[in-house]
Amino acid sequence: MRCxxxxxxxxAKTSSSPCVVVHSQRVVSRxxxxxxxxxxxGMRRRHAxxxxxxxxxxxxxxxxxRRAFNTVVRAVSELVPLIELNEPGIxxxxxxxxxxxxxxxxxxxxxxxxxxxxxxxxxxxxGVGIADSRxxxxxxxxxxxxxxxxxxxxxTVKNKTPFIVEPEKTKxxxxxxxxxxxxxxxNINRETVSLLERLGLNTLQDVCKLGESVLAGRFGELGxxxxxxxxxxxxxxxxxxxxxxxxxxxxxxxxPIFDQQTLLNNVQAMAGEFSNYFAQHGAICVRLVIKFESxxxxxxxxxxxxxxxxxxxxxxxSAKWQIESWQIKDALVxxxxxxxxxxxxxxxxxxxxxxxxxxxxxxxxxxxxxTELLGSTAxxxxxxxxxxxxxxxxxxxxxxxxxxxxxxxxVSDIKxxxxxxxxxxxPSVVYSELLLVRVVDKDKNLLRVxxxxxxxxxxxxxxxxxxxxxxxxxxxxxxIEEKWWDTARSRxxxxxxxxxxxxxxxxxxxxxxxxxxxxxxxxSIAAIYG
Amino acid sequence: xKLLVPKTLAVKHSFFEKQVLENFAVSDQxxxxxxxxxxxxxxxxxxxxxxxxxxALSLCARASQQGSWLxxxxxxxxxxxxxxxxxxxxxxxxxxxxxxxxxxxSTTVAxxxxxxxxxxxxxxxxxxxxxxxxVQTRLxxxxxxxxxxxxxxxxxxxxxxxxxPFHADVVLDTTTKSWSGINNGAGYLQQRQVAIKxxxxxxxxxxxxxxxxxx
Numbered sequence: 001m002r003c004x005x006x007x008x009x010x011x012a013k014t015s016s017s018p019c020v021v022v023h024s025q026r027v028v029s030r031x032x033x034x035x036x037x038x039x040x041x042g043m044r045r046r047h048a049x050x051x052x053x054x055x056x057x058x059x060x061x062x063x064x065x066r067r068a069f070n071t072v073v074r075a076v077s078e079l080v081p082l083i084e085l086n087e088p089g090i091x092x093x094x095x096x097x098x099x100x101x102x103x104x105x106x107x108x109x110x111x112x113x114x115x116x117x118x119x120x121x122x123x124x125x126x127g128v129g130i131a132d133s134r135x136x137x138x139x140x141x142x143x144x145x146x147x148x149x150x151x152x153x154x155x156t157v158k159n160k161t162p163f164i165v166e167p168e169k170t171k172x173x174x175x176x177x178x179x180x181x182x183x184x185x186x187n188i189n190r191e192t193v194s195l196l197e198r199l200g201l202n203t204l205q206d207v208c209k210l211g212e213s214v215l216a217g218r219f220g221e222l223g224x225x226x227x228x229x230x231x232x233x234x235x236x237x238x239x240x241x242x243x244x245x246x247x248x249x250x251x252x253x254x255x256p257i258f259d260q261q262t263l264l265n266n267v268q269a270m271a272g273e274f275s276n277y278f279a280q281h282g283a284i285c286v287r288l289v290i291k292f293e294s295x296x297x298x299x300x301x302x303x304x305x306x307x308x309x310x311x312x313x314x315x316x317x318s319a320k321w322q323i324e325s326w327q328i329k330d331a332l333v334x335x336x337x338x339x340x341x342x343x344x345x346x347x348x349x350x351x352x353x354x355x356x357x358x359x360x361x362x363x364x365x366x367x368x369x370x371t372e373l374l375g376s377t378a379x380x381x382x383x384x385x386x387x388x389x390x391x392x393x394x395x396x397x398x399x400x401x402x403x404x405x406x407x408x409x410x411v412s413d414i415k416x417x418x419x420x421x422x423x424x425x426x427p428s429v430v431y432s433e434l435l436l437v438r439v440v441d442k443d444k445n446l447l448r449v450x451x452x453x454x455x456x457x458x459x460x461x462x463x464x465x466x467x468x469x470x471x472x473x474x475x476x477x478x479x480i481e482e483k484w485w486d487t488a489r490s491r492x493x494x495x496x497x498x499x500x501x502x503x504x505x506x507x508x509x510x511x512x513x514x515x516x517x518x519x520x521x522x523x524s525i526a527a528i529y530g
Numbered sequence: 531x532k533l534l535v536p537k538t539l540a541v542k543h544s545f546f547e548k549q550v551l552e553n554f555a556v557s558d559q560x561x562x563x564x565x566x567x568x569x570x571x572x573x574x575x576x577x578x579x580x581x582x583x584x585x586a587l588s589l590c591a592r593a594s595q596q597g598s599w600l601x602x603x604x605x606x607x608x609x610x611x612x613x614x615x616x617x618x619x620x621x622x623x624x625x626x627x628x629x630x631x632x633x634x635x636s637t638t639v640a641x642x643x644x645x646x647x648x649x650x651x652x653x654x655x656x657x658x659x660x661x662x663x664x665v666q667t668r669l670x671x672x673x674x675x676x677x678x679x680x681x682x683x684x685x686x687x688x689x690x691x692x693x694x695p696f697h698a699d700v701v702l703d704t705t706t707k708s709w710s711g712i713n714n715g716a717g718y719l720q721q722r723q724v725a726i727k728x729x730x731x732x733x734x735x736x737x738x739x740x741x742x743x744x745x
Contacts, residue, residue: 359647363599363622366645370626373641380625382610394610396625423718425745426611428583458715475712475719497719499709510705512580513712513719527609529709529719530583 018052020045023060024385065089070325075115077302079108084287084303085321092137092305095130105130109162128162132170133232138185139177140165174232175205186229192222204230247285247339249274256295256331263332264320271315274337284309287341290319294330303340313368367399388420388480389491390430390515390527422478422495427515427527435525438463439471439496439516449494449518453479462500462516464525469500472511477518493519495526554593554647554675563739565700565732569593571673573732574666574696578680579704581724583608584616584745586677590648591617598647603639604628605652605679616745630654636661639676640668649676653696662695703727707740720744 018033027043037052049055069088076091077083084092095105102108109128116126127148129140144163165173179196181204182188201207207215207230215223249270257263278285288310293299304310304318315337370379380396387393417424439447441457448456455477461468477494484490495517502510513529553568561567569575569589577585583605594600599622602608606627614620624646628638635654642649643665653662669676678696704724711720721744729736 359597359599360622363624363645366601366641367624369645370624370638370641373638374627374629378627380627382620382623382625384620390609390611394614394620399624424611424615425719426609426615428587428609428612428745429607430609430612431607473709473712473714475715475717497712499712499719504705508705510580511708512706513709513722528580529722530580 018054019056019058020048021058021060028060062088066321067324072116073325076112079111079115084305090138092134093303099130105164106162109164113162129164130162131165131173132167133174135181135186135229136165136170136174136232139174139181142185171232174230175203175208177204178202179204179207182226182229188222188226188229192219192226196226247278247342249277249337250334251336252334253332256333258331260323263323263335264316267319267335268312268316270335270337271312271319274315274339275310275312278339278342283342283344285339285342286310287339288315288318289336289338289340290315290322291334291336291338292323292326292328292332293334293336294328295333296330298328298330300326300328305341313364371399386418388418388482390422390426391432393418393421420478420480422515425529427513427529429528429530431525431527434522435464437516437523437525439498439518439523447518447523449477449479453477453494455496459496459498462498462514469502471498472501473499491519493517552673554598555596556589556592559741559743560588563702563726563728563741565728565730565734569675570699570732571675572670573699574669574676574678575700575702576678576680576694576696576698576730577702577704579702580706581704581722581726582679582702584612584743585702585704585724585726586650586679587613587616587618588743588745589677590650593648594619594622598622599624599645600648600650601626601642601646603642603649603651604635604654605650608650612745628654630656632656632658632661636665639665643668643672643674643676647674649674650679651676652679653694657695659695666696698730699732700728701730701733703729 018037018039019031020027020034020039021029022045025045027039027041027045027048030039030041030048034048034052034055037055039048039051039055045057049057065088073083073085073091076093080093080098095108099105099108102111109130112128127141127144127146129137129142129144131137131140140163147163179193179201182196183190183193196207201210207226210227212224212227215227217223219226251266251270253266257266275285286309287303287305289301289303291299291301300322302318302322304315306314310318319335367379376398379399381399383395383397385392385395439459440461440463441447442460443457444461445457447459450456459471459474462471463469474496476496478496479494480491482491484492495515497513497515499511499513502512504510514525515527515529516523517526552571553566554571556564556569564575575586575589577583577589587608590598590600595617600618601624603626608625610620613623626638626642628635632654635657639649639651665676678698704726707723707725709719709722711717721742724741724743725738726741727736727738
């Protein structure tokens with residue numbers, strides 16, 4: 001089952017209003033309303049605003065999406081015993097059991113549609129697709145969701161039709177799909193897909209025909225995966241390795257646990273043990289069942305899948321998600337972690353040179369501990385986002401959404417400089433709060449800047465908390481005029497580099513370079529070249 | 531440096547045998563400043579003066595590139611762009627905002643020391659000497675390097691000379707002498723000359739260096 005553009009659905013105030021969710025100036029998700037204006041995912045924010053002036057814009061918050069998705073998860077898990085989640089908006093489950101129970105694939109899909117009618121997704125586009133492989137099912141669900149959208153647009157009967165690919169025909173059906181589906185549904189990056197297209201491979205059938213060895217020769221491991229996806233096979237065949245003899249971790253509490261935090265601490269300890277155990281066997285767990293049992297006998301059981309393997313932290317995070325969505329009042333007596341699918345660890349071997357080393361593992365553990373100690377807002381990592389001002393340039397993100405792999409690839413390469421940004425070197429002390437000063441010319445008049453960013457006179461002195469310093473040299477101004485179309489967020493400021501002379505208490509002289517900024521008629525120290 | 535010691539004496543006093551010191555990599559310019567030719571594990575380096583933050587970043591840069599993690603504790607207004615230009619690997623840089631009280635601060639720093647090789651810290655004024663000693667012991671056993679930045683940037687020096695709770699192994703006092711590349715309305719800040727005075731427990735004789743650097 002797939003909900004299209006889940007983040008936008010959550011963010012929108014009403015179901016029909018145009019709304020987009022924006023992440024680093026690009027649209028990541030848009031609502032149905034916005035779609036009618038022709039707004040596409042990946043569009044620049046200003047472009048989207050140009051298409052639809054009264055667009056609602058929301059920031060990207062994975063937590064919010066996840067919380068909102070809990071209602072959907074609950075509704076579906078009442079019908080289907082074991083569901084698998086990897087991102088908000090998508091639920092995957094095996095149909096073999098449930099569909100036999102409900103009397104076939106179609107009745108089951110209809111049942112799910114009915115169950116969701118009352119919840120938030122009823123207004124949004126969602127679709128149910130059934131097929132033999134994960135990729136095919138994703139595409140089928142997407143088609144189903146799009147059909148629904150068309151029906152609603154034409155004001156026909158609000159009928160959500162599931163899209164079912166018949167069991168034996170999945171391969172034939174999948175072969176006709178364009179290679180673009182790989183980037184949309186299977187995490188293959190866009191460049192690879194575009195390369196395939198340029199090579200004349202337009203459908204999955206073409207890819208399939210080429211043969212695995214040819215693709216492996218050209219793309220390496222990725223080629224093998226491409227071929228497998230095109231064939232319609234599953235990524236982790238169950239019989240890849242013989243699983244370790246024992247892969248269940250269970251803990252029974254004699255004293256039932258009420259407190260969620262205590263429970264999560266226990267889960268954390270178990271998760272550590274669990275992943276260590278697999279690490280020792282040179283294996284990783286890619287699919288896991290987490291089961292909580294309460295003292296009244298009710299239980300919550302859910303499947304978690306992550307193709308790159310579930311680390312201890314991922315397990316804890318999943319458990320947290322699960323327990324939050326369960327909303328149980330009773331005390332819990334038992335936790336079980338059951339490895340459902342295990343494969344040999346090829347990608348996350350600790351490397352001697354480069355890659356993830358033991359130092360990184362230790363640092364990760366320390367980050368986890370610090371987050372526990374101080375809360376997630378007090379431990380932050382840096383993310384580049386680009387900007388003219390020193391503070392916009394990088395963003396501090398909470399370390400609990402930490403993914404070392406992703407980080408490794410996108411931070412270390414040198415980022416292009418923005419036009420209008422200050423020349424390097426950058427100041428090493430940047431103030432976020434305002435430190436008001438007065439910058440004056442030689443007649444002690446406050447310095448002003450004209451509409452054309454010209455200074456009213458040469459700066460001569462700077463007065464910092466009633467003490468005045470002589471300016472021995474200066475440069476600038478560097479203006480910023482940002483977001484002038486938006487009255488609430490528009491900024492207009494100029495920045496000036498000044499070098500001041502200071503007399504130290506022991507009589508020696510010292511120079512110091514400052515960056516001062518003029519905004520709303522007030523000078524302040526923005527940064528110090530410290 | 532080679533010591534000329536009679537052989538019999540050398541055997542008697544193992545003190546003269548060369549100690550093996552584990553160093554973090556630093557750039558050539560910085561290496562000349564530091565005693566024992568590098569950033570020795572388990573030590574505390576304190577940077578003072580107006581170029582303290584830049585110096586702290588350049589001390590960490592090379593080691594950070596080579597895979598060490600850097601924890602920035604309590605230095606809330608560190609310029610990230612500047613860190614990038616110094617060559618600090620951002621993906622291994624973690625900002626930690628510790629609580630103000632002495633005990634909680636030391637617990638936090640101890641946790642950071644456990645996981646990270648390099649620390650840039652701002653020491654709160656409330657820190658007691660006993661807590662500082664505890665942190666220092668932990669640092670020595672975990673073989674990390676702590677770089678203290680004294681943010682006496684404008685008019686408010688926060689520790690008067692001798693009451694600092696930490697006994698730094700190396701103290702680097704910086705004074706900017708001049709900036710070049712900027713000229714009354716033209717150009718921009720490009721290079722500066724910094725006088726760095728090196729002193730501390732591990733430095734036999736205090737020395738002063740004049741360094742030209744482009745940060």
